[in-house]
Amino acid sequence: MTSLGQHPDPEFTIAHLSDTHFLADRAKWGGAIDTDSQIVKALAQVTRSGRRPDAIVITGDLTDLGEPEAYDRLRAIVEPVATELGAELVWVMGNHDERPEYSRHLFGAELEGAEEEHPQDRVHDVRGLRIISFDSTVPGFHHGDVTPQQLEWLTEVLSVPAPHGTLLALHHPPIPTPLELMDVLELRHQSELADVVRGTDVRGILGGHLHYSTYGTFAGVPVSVASATCNTMDLGAPRREISQIDGARTFSLVHVYPDGITHSSVPVDEFEAIDSLDEAFLARIEAMSPEERVEAFSRKRPRPSND
Numbered sequence: 175m176t177s178l179g180q181h182p183d184p185e186f187t188i189a190h191l192s193d194t195h196f197l198a199d200r201a202k203w204g205g206a207i208d209t210d211s212q213i214v215k216a217l218a219q220v221t222r223s224g225r226r227p228d229a230i231v232i233t234g235d236l237t238d239l240g241e242p243e244a245y246d247r248l249r250a251i252v253e254p255v256a257t258e259l260g261a262e263l264v265w266v267m268g269n270h271d272e273r274p275e276y277s278r279h280l281f282g283a284e285l286e287g288a289e290e291e292h293p294q295d296r297v298h299d300v301r302g303l304r305i306i307s308f309d310s311t312v313p314g315f316h317h318g319d320v321t322p323q324q325l326e327w328l329t330e331v332l333s334v335p336a337p338h339g340t341l342l343a344l345h346h347p348p349i350p351t352p353l354e355l356m357d358v359l360e361l362r363h364q365s366e367l368a369d370v371v372r373g374t375d376v377r378g379i380l381g382g383h384l385h386y387s388t389y390g391t392f393a394g395v396p397v398s399v400a401s402a403t404c405n406t407m408d409l410g411a412p413r414r415e416i417s418q419i420d421g422a423r424t425f426s427l428v429h430v431y432p433d434g435i436t437h438s439s440v441p442v443d444e445f446e447a448i449d450s451l452d453e454a455f456l457a458r459i460e461a462m463s464p465e466e467r468v469e470a471f472s473r474k475r476p477r478p479s480n481d
Contacts, residue, residue, distance in 0.1 A: 178459065178467065184429035185338060186303050189220050189227040189261070190437075191425045192345075192382030193235040193402030195270065196244035203238060203404055207420055210251065212403040216425045216442045217255045225427070227261045228300050233382035233400060234268025234311075234345030236276070245279035267294045267309040268345040268382065269316040269359070289313050293324055302337030303430060304375075308344040310361055318346025318361035318383070328370050335375040338430070342371065347381030347399045349390035352409065355416050356384065368393035378428065378435045387424050387439045398437035400426040 177183060194213050195203050203209050220227060230252065237244040256263040265280050267273065273289040285292045293309040308328065310318040332340065346361035348368070361367075371379075372393040379397040385407040390397045401424045411417035423442040428435065459467055 181431060184431050184436075186229075186300065186428075186430040187225055187227045188305075188341070188380075188428035188430070189225075189230045189425065190233065190380050190398065190400045190428050191216055191230070191403055192233040192400040193268065193385055193404050194232065194248060195235055195238040195402070195404040196241075196248045197238050198241040198243040200247070204418075207405055209404050210247070212423060212442060213248075213251060216403050216423075216440075217252065219440060219442065220425075221255065221259065226259055227427075228303070229262040229264055229298070229305060230256050230259075231264040231266065231305065231341075231343050231380055231428075233266045233343055233380055235270040235382060235402070235404075236265065236268060236280075237272075238270050240270065240272025240275045242275050242279055245275060249280060262298055262300045262305070264298050264305050264307055264343060266307045266343050266345055266382070267311050269311050269318065271311065273309075273311075273313065293321065295324060295327060297331060299336075304336035304338075304340040306331065306340060306342050308342055310344040310346040317359045318344075320361070320363050320367055322366075325366055325370050328367075332370065332374040332376065339375045339377040341378050341380060341428070341430075342376050342395075343380040345381065345383050347383060347388075347390075347397055348379065348392045349381075349388070349397050349399070351384055351388070353384070353407065353416060354414060359383070364392070371395060377430065378437075380426075380428070385418065387426065389437060396435060396437070398426055398428065400424070401439070403442060 194209055196209050236248055273292055274285045277283045277285050290313050295309050296307045298305040312319050348361050348364045376395050379395055381399045384399050385402040387401040388399045403423055405418045405420055406422045408417040408419045424439040427438045
């Protein structure tokens with residue numbers, strides 16, 4: 175592929191989805207939303223684009239009630255797509271998930287003892303890019319937190335830099351939200367987590383939980399929150415209300431470059447194209463010299479005269 179600008183092609187592409195909220199027996203979320211069809215649409219758009227993501231990351235609330243059948247059905251939908259695309263599949267725990275069922279049905283691992291003793295923290299190596307699935311859940315509650323033991327574990331993992339750096343994926347994003355009631359369900363002990371992350375090779379933090387796409391920074395690191403495939407939080411609702419809508423869903427494409435990272439929101443729906451430039455046009459532009467490209471594609475043309 176010919177680079178048409180100053181930047182090289184990305185070294186890694188990540189498809190970042192979140193909050194699928196599957197229920198057993200394909201029950202509809204809220205009695206209205208077919209959660210299966212929404213993630214099928216999102217994955218179909220990834221496939222249709224022709225991009226070959228290096229990883230598919232789903233940042234939590236995989237199920238709505240932690241039901242075994244819901245995990246099995248979600249896995250049956252996502253795994254074949256990841257295999258077809260050659261993408262590493264990274265699952266992340268969410269507050270609606272349950273650790274024993276999550277561990278058993280996604281990883282085939284039985285938990286011994288209390289689930290509080292088994293945070294679902296895992297490290298994935300994607301051609302030298304490290305993706306850490308970090309469990310920010312609190313058994314029995316919907317807010318997020320991190321334990322001192324988890325912070326010790328994370329400190330040890332990050333003590334050795336990865337060849338292409340690290341992405342930290344967790345459900346509860348460590349950034350503010352304009353939804354006041356969601357503050358109750360935010361991640362606690364954020365300053366302690368910041369002390370661990372700051373100055374390490376963490377290049378980006380991926381989160382979910384909020385059901386809308388948003389961005390921020392934490393300990394000097396960019397944070398990207400993917401919207402839910404289940405439903406969307408309406409930020410245009412009255413200030414002191416929480417309103418969830420059946421529409422405006424997105425997922426994110428994360429592109430990792432040698433010296434930077436970008437996050438882009440992709441609508442999950444079908445829209446009518448009103449203008450497009452096809453592959454043949456792009457091939458003609460690629461065949462030109464840089465000066466010819468500027469003349470053909472960048473120069474403004476005179477406006478038609480009204481005379």
